[in-house]
Amino acid sequence: MNISNKIMDGIASMGRGLLDNLAGLGRASMVLVHALFVWPQPKTSFSLVVKQLYNVGVKSLLIIVVSGLFIGMVLGLQGYTILVDFGSEQSVGQMVALSLVRELAPVVTALLFAGRAGSALTAEIGLMKATEQLASLEMIGVDPLRRIVAPRLWAGFISMPILSMIFAIVGVYGGALVSIEWLGVFSGSYWSVMQGAVDFYDDILNGVIKAVVFGFAITWIAVYQGLESVPTSEGISQSTTRTVVYSSLIILALDFVLTALMFGDV
Amino acid sequence: MAIIENIIEINHLKFRRGDRVIFKDININIPQGKITAIMGPSGSGKTTLLKMIGGQLSPEQGEVLVGGVSVAGLSRKELFAMRKKMGMLFQSGALFSEMSVFDNVAFPLTVNTDLEPSLIRDIVLMKLQAVGLRGAAGLMPSELSGGMARRVALARAIALDPEIVMYDEPFAGQDPIGMGVLVTLIKKLNQSLGHTSVIISHDIQETLSIADYIHIMADGVVVASGTAREIRESRSAEVQQFINGHPDGPVPFHYPAENFMQQLMGEKVGIDR
Ligand SMILES: Nc1ncnc2c1ncn2[C@@H]1O[C@H](COP(=O)(O)OP(=O)(O)OP(=O)(O)O)[C@@H](O)[C@H]1O
Numbered sequence: 001m002n003i004s005n006k007i008m009d010g011i012a013s014m015g016r017g018l019l020d021n022l023a024g025l026g027r028a029s030m031v032l033v034h035a036l037f038v039w040p041q042p043k044t045s046f047s048l049v050v051k052q053l054y055n056v057g058v059k060s061l062l063i064i065v066v067s068g069l070f071i072g073m074v075l076g077l078q079g080y081t082i083l084v085d086f087g088s089e090q091s092v093g094q095m096v097a098l099s100l101v102r103e104l105a106p107v108v109t110a111l112l113f114a115g116r117a118g119s120a121l122t123a124e125i126g127l128m129k130a131t132e133q134l135a136s137l138e139m140i141g142v143d144p145l146r147r148i149v150a151p152r153l154w155a156g157f158i159s160m161p162i163l164s165m166i167f168a169i170v171g172v173y174g175g176a177l178v179s180i181e182w183l184g185v186f187s188g189s190y191w192s193v194m195q196g197a198v199d200f201y202d203d204i205l206n207g208v209i210k211a212v213v214f215g216f217a218i219t220w221i222a223v224y225q226g227l228e229s230v231p232t233s234e235g236i237s238q239s240t241t242r243t244v245v246y247s248s249l250i251i252l253a254l255d256f257v258l259t260a261l262m263f264g265d266v
Numbered sequence: 267m268a269i270i271e272n273i274i275e276i277n278h279l280k281f282r283r284g285d286r287v288i289f290k291d292i293n294i295n296i297p298q299g300k301i302t303a304i305m306g307p308s309g310s311g312k313t314t315l316l317k318m319i320g321g322q323l324s325p326e327q328g329e330v331l332v333g334g335v336s337v338a339g340l341s342r343k344e345l346f347a348m349r350k351k352m353g354m355l356f357q358s359g360a361l362f363s364e365m366s367v368f369d370n371v372a373f374p375l376t377v378n379t380d381l382e383p384s385l386i387r388d389i390v391l392m393k394l395q396a397v398g399l400r401g402a403a404g405l406m407p408s409e410l411s412g413g414m415a416r417r418v419a420l421a422r423a424i425a426l427d428p429e430i431v432m433y434d435e436p437f438a439g440q441d442p443i444g445m446g447v448l449v450t451l452i453k454k455l456n457q458s459l460g461h462t463s464v465i466i467s468h469d470i471q472e473t474l475s476i477a478d479y480i481h482i483m484a485d486g487v488v489v490a491s492g493t494a495r496e497i498r499e500s501r502s503a504e505v506q507q508f509i510n511g512h513p514d515g516p517v518p519f520h521y522p523a524e525n526f527m528q529q530l531m532g533e534k535v536g537i538d539r
């Protein structure tokens with residue numbers, strides 16, 4: 001009797017949790033639709049997006065460049081020690097480039113982007129909510145979804161693929177630095193093997209598609225968490241944490257799905 | 267007697283926050299071109315009422331009509347159009363933290379009008395002059411005191427010369443001089459421009475001196491309505507307690523709670539939520 005009651009309670013609370021999640025997903029979709037599918041006002045929208053591109057994109061550049069460089073160098077080093085056993089250390093360039101372009105550039109850039117830009121977006125929007133700045137925009141007759149949310153979403157979509165490409169390029173040079181300058185791989189073969197192996201559509205374009213999808217997911221999560229945050233200091237800190245945790249998990253899960261779709265049919 | 271048109275009508279409003287009933291049955295008419303004050307104990311729902319007039323909250327039952335149209339029935343687009351005719355001074359000020367004082371006041375003008383920048387500049391300086399803060403135009407909100415921030419917010423609320431201005435505690439945190447200036451300013455704006463003003467305030471004397479009509483809310487209903495004179499002369503115990511500030515009387519000072527002695531003597535450690 002008692003146990004069956006507990007089970008029923010458990011099922012009921014699971015159901016409630018599911019409904020809450022569905023309602024959250026619905027609200028998040030509404031945010032996206034309202035923010036993106038509106039007629040832009042050319043005069044202001046453009047400059048707002050540019051400002052956010054600076055906040056979201058340019059300010060993330062340093063961490064992306066530094067990480068790209070080190071990851072490229074590690075790839076060069078690891079690749080060389082593996083390949084030298086097979087006497088094929090001259091193709092280390094191919095390994096560095098393919099790992100970066102297909103996987104590491106979009107994924108690591110996205111993880112860093114979630115920590116650097118996503119968390120900042122959530123905190124900023126959450127604080128605007130807590131201090132009634134969003135309410136006061138509404139009362140002035142300005143829709144915060146258009147004014148605050150839309151430019152941040154666009155800036156996220158646009159800057160992620162660019163940052164990811166920068167990551168890949170810096171990484172390839174990092175790999176070159178280690179394998180050519182330090183380990184003595186012939187520079188001509190590093191570059192020519194790479195050129196021969198990397199395909200524009202199969203590798204570069206797929207990498208860019210991944211970056212766009214990740215950018216979309218991160219900014220959407222970040223903006224939504226900010227809007228839904230409980231307007232207290234504790235609430236904002238929880239939302240910021242959630243942004244980073246949810247984004248990271250979704251990036252890794254989406255990466256598997258996308259990789260399976262793109263490279264799965266061997 | 268002249269027929270006074272009500273620009274805002276609140277009919278049989280009911281509203282709850284969770285289990286707590288905020289409005290049981292509120293009926294208030296706000297006539298065009300007049301200053302109407304809404305008073306009541308802290309937590310009685312005055313700010314909530316302003317948010318309903320602005321369409322940021324929707325009533326559970328009853329209706330809020332602005333210009334004869336139900337606010338809750340408006341589409342998102344119509345709602346934003348309606349708000350352009352309203353100015354609201356938020357209780358917290360709610361200045362945009364990344365903009366200077368000047369840009370805060372200019373914001374409603376730049377987004378809602380096609381005025382020349384030089385004209386906007388003149389209007390902004392005029393509004394800041396009116397609240398005594400022209401010299402602070404270049405400061406950021408974080409560099410202002412609480413009272414100054416509220417005056418900037420007031421300047422922003424009236425920047426567009428809206429038809430309806432709602433002031434949520436405009437006098438809070440003002441020194442006696444600032445208070446006098448703001449009282450005169452609100453009165454002057456109302457007379458010269460014909461704004462309809464809705465004021466929430468706890469400053470009884472200032473409010474009674476400028477308001478044409480006063481409504482006192484307590485416990486989810488309007489307990490008294492009338493002109494300043496009628497309120498002063500009211501025989502109602504609630505009204506007398508409220509305007510004279512007696513702690514004991516029919517209006518409770520405390521948020522609903524269990525019996526104090528019982529809670530002190532009780533076994534339970536902690537507080538019910
Ligand atoms: N976001 C919210 N969630 C839950 N309850 C709320 C919220 N905002 C206000 N309340 C409750 O609604 C009631 C009315 O709040 P409101 O802010 O309208 O009061 P008020 O009359 O403006 O008080 P004050 O004079 O102190 O500003 C209060 O009891 C408060 O506890």
Ligand SMILES: [Mg+2]
Nearest residue numbers: 312313314357
């Ligand atoms: Mg209030």
